[in-house]
Amino acid sequence: MNRATRAAALATAALCLAALPSIGHAASTTGSLMVTHVRPNAAGADTKDGRQVNVNGEYFVIKNVTARAVNTGGHVPDITSNTYGRALPSYSLPAGARAYVHTGSGTNHRDSAGWHHIYRGYARHVLPNEAGTRNPDLRLKKPGSRDDNTSAGSLSACNWGSARDATTYAC
Numbered sequence: 001m002n003r004a005t006r007a008a009a010l011a012t013a014a015l016c017l018a019a020l021p022s023i024g025h026a027a028s029t030t031g032s033l034m035v036t037h038v039r040p041n042a043a044g045a046d047t048k049d050g051r052q053v054n055v056n057g058e059y060f061v062i063k064n065v066t067a068r069a070v071n072t073g074g075h076v077p078d079i080t081s082n083t084y085g086r087a088l089p090s091y092s093l094p095a096g097a098r099a100y101v102h103t104g105s106g107t108n109h110r111d112s113a114g115w116h117h118i119y120r121g122y123a124r125h126v127l128p129n130e131a132g133t134r135n136p137d138l139r140l141k142k143p144g145s146r147d148d149n150t151s152a153g154s155l156s157a158c159n160w161g162s163a164r165d166a167t168t169y170a171c
Helices: 003-019 023-027
Strands: 033-039 059-064 076-079 098-102 116-119 137-141 154-159
Touching: 033 137, 033 154
Parallel strands: 098 116
Antiparallel strands: 033 059, 059 098, 076 137, 137 154
16 A cells, blocks of 8 residues: 555544544443433423413433334433432334423324424423523433432433523533
């Protein structure tokens, strides 16, 4: 192999390596599911006439990062600033698929555009809109993990500061 060909091969290899996720990012995808986006502040006011409104406008998005279907049941969303509580319900998320995980109620399904929707069943908004003294941190933990505001069992995490109305943040 001549020098020009070897230099081109090395340059191509370096570009391929640069395109790989960093070690820090890879650590957040050690499980089968990864949080990719979060919308902590639904459009409009959270309450109207004393009632919670647009609870399903608050959500986060998860992605199945494996080559097989994954049951979301038991994975625990945990937020540093509150007790988020409920594990995800059972839902078979196909390989490579993404799902909106809505705060409110509904029937878990795949819509006509191919998006999956999973519902937590809360009657109130639970994702914090304000950063306060520290940025909110949503962690998705492996099944069986405790909702104890620690990183133990974390598979993926997402941070945001004060959330603007109807803004979705990439993780």
